[in-house]
Amino acid sequence: MSSTTMEPSAPAQGKWWIGLFLVIAVLVAIRAGIGEGMGRAYVQTESTSYAAATDDQGRVTWSAVADGAAGSATIERDVFRTAGQYRAAEAASPNQQAIRFSWDRTIGLWLAAFFTLAVFSFLVGDNPAYKFTESIVIGVSAGYWMAVAFWETLVPKLVAQLAPGLVKAWCMPNLDAGAINLDALIPLGLGIMLLSQLTPLGRHVGRWPLAFVIGTFAGLKMISHVESDIIEQVRATMLPLVVFGDDGSFAAWASIRNLLIVAGVLCTLVYFVFSIEHKGPVGRAARVGVWFLMITFGSAFGFTVMGRIALLAARFEFLFIDWLWLIDPKGQRTMAAVSAAAELGSSLLNTI
Amino acid sequence: MSRSIALLICLMGGLTMLVSPFLPMATGWANDVTDWFNILAAMAFVLGGGSLLKVQLMRLSARGPGWGYSALTLLAFIVTLWVGLGKVGVVADPSAPTVAWSGKPDDEGSAFWWIYLYVMTPITSTLFAVLAFYVASAAFRAFRAKNVEATLLLATAFVILLGRTFAGVVLTGWLPDWASGLRLENLAVTIMDVFNTAGNRAIIIGIALGVASTGIRLMLGLDRSYLGGDA
Known part of the structure; x- marks a missing residue:
């Protein structure tokens, strides 16, 4: 498609975008300088000690004990605290260090806001901020799912089968480490063949693992689909067309409802049969089936729109509540939260 | 061979x-x-x-x-992979506090968790949220009640959208009890319980039959497209 002559040139577009981002930056700077500021995250370090106990069978189990108990191991982790909780702690004990400002989570908050605005900016048009965000999410998604696949599947199902002792000592202390399972060499071999697709020779070698995946998946899905999607759905459609209530009276609405469901399923299935020409009674049934399908698609459309709008509202909530601090529906930042956090303050006083 | x-x-x-x-x-x-x-x-x-x-x-x-964007993608990929595989910032699991690598990579406070919470989630959820505008725009341009089928689709979408929000209660709440079935929130429930159930059930059965037949074709070697080349 040829571009129209009304479109601005690339340098003009670039200047326009730079101007827009500068305006946003100035507005954010003004907001940051007003009142309580914006976009800060707080954390508190929670420390828990654990002591080991060995049962009759020699299994070691760890349970939480009082801090600093002899022979115990301590785990420390930072957990979120609201600005209101931070203020409550400060009011209870100025310059306390238990609840503190978190640099990494604050930077994350601002970065998330930038990414959110960058994606929204695509509504106006393609721009460098959107492209930047798009590039980041592609790389992050690939890395994320690769790491998840490694820790969730490859380590427990493959490495742990071939080197159980090593995996138990390294990262899965609760693993029931038995003998080495050499059967795991089969998926390892197939996996290496699959990865060889990245090499010029891999097209032919990669066929076998691909055939295994496709065959297994076909068998797996056939069983589950036939069981849950055919047998169960047909069973659920076998409804009484004349329904009587508990007192023996005729239940008109329940009867109509069941009749509509049975007729709807049958008519829609008739529409899906393309080996018979849709003429006469078959054509009329297929037409009714199309009406049921249209109602189904309409409701699916309605729910899709509602789902997207709910996501949109969630993003605006993030921007206005968590980042800009313009609204505070849960009272997380107001001093009213002091009363809610009074218990926390007193417990901090005891520990400091 | x-x-x-x-x-x-x-x-x-x-x-x-x-x-x-x-x-x-x-x-x-x-x-x-x-x-x-x-x-x-x-x-x-x-x-x-x-x-x-x-x-x-x-x-x-x-x-x-656009090679700069490729560099960015690579950087994001390598950093995410490194913090994920290396369990950067992960503390030990309470069930084995002496084994440093026993924690999950996405535990709160870890670098992997940080990337998921502050990079992946905002971008992916905003990408889906932006679709609301495109869906609305496409619907405005494409939805025309020009025949029975299109009218049914349009009317159902409106009833569901209004019936599942407070707008439905406001618009039809005045209807008397004997006509309560016509209130938008009740109409939405009826559509979901009866018409949507019937349509979806037929679609599910149709898909399952398709999956079964495709599976048989694949297993018997009648469909060899996955092997590439002239199958």
Whole structure:
């Protein structure tokens, strides 16, 4: 498609975008300088000690004990605290260090806001901020799912089968480490063949693992689909067309409802049969089936729109509540939260 | 020869899964094959990552337009992979506090968790949220009640959208009790319970029949498109 002559040139577009981002930056700077500021995250370090106990069978189990108990191991982790909780702690004990400002989570908050605005900016048009965000999410998604696949599947199902002792000592202390399972060499071999697709020779070698995946998946899905999607759905459609209530009276609405469901399923299935020409009674049934399908698609459309709008509202909530601090529906930042956090303050006083 | 072995592997994999519900002795085989399938599916993620690396490195070395974005993608990929595989910032699991690597990579406070919470989630959820505008725009341009089918689709979408929000209660709340079935919130429930159930059920049965027939075609080697080339 040829571009129209009304479109601005690339340098003009670039200047326009730079101007827009500068305006946003100035507005954010003004907001940051007003009142309580914006976009800060707080954390508190929670420390828990654990002591080991060995049962009759020699299994070691760890349970939480009082801090600093002899022979115990301590785990420390930072957990979120609201600005209101931070203020409550400060009011209870100025310059306390238990609840503190978190640099990494604050930077994350601002970065998330930038990414959110960058994606929204695509509504106006393609721009460098959107492209930047798009590039980041592609790389992050690939890395994320690769790491998840490694820790969730490859380590427990493959490495742990071939080197159980090593995996138990390294990262899965609760693993029931038995003998080495050499059967795991089969998926390892197939996996290496699959990865060889990245090499010029891999097209032919990669066929076998691909055939295994496709065959297994076909068998797996056939069983589950036939069981849950055919047998169960047909069973659920076998409804009484004349329904009587508990007192023996005729239940008109329940009867109509069941009749509509049975007729709807049958008519829609008739529409899906393309080996018979849709003429006469078959054509009329297929037409009714199309009406049921249209109602189904309409409701699916309605729910899709509602789902997207709910996501949109969630993003605006993030921007206005968590980042800009313009609204505070849960009272997380107001001093009213002091009363809610009074218990926390007193417990901090005891520990400091 | 290579193709014949591939077809045999496909048949054996599929048959193992198919006979397992009928033969008690095959249950163990099916469990093993499922584990192998999961391992290969995980390997496919590694393949995907490797492919991304290969393509982006080629674009980077060619210095074509937008090579800077390829560099960014590579950087994001490598950093995420490093913090994920290295469990950067992960503390030990309470069930084994002395084993440093026992924690989950996405535990709160870890670098991997940080990337998920502050990079992946905002971007992906905003991408889906932005679709609200495009769906609304497309609907405004495409929805025309020009025949019975289109009118049904349009009317159902309106009833569902209004009936599932407070707007429906405001618009039709005045209807008397004897006509309460016509209130938008009740109409939405009826549509979901009756018409949507019937339509969806037929679609599900149709899909399942399609899956079963495609599965049989694949296992019998009638569909060999996955092998590539002239199948």
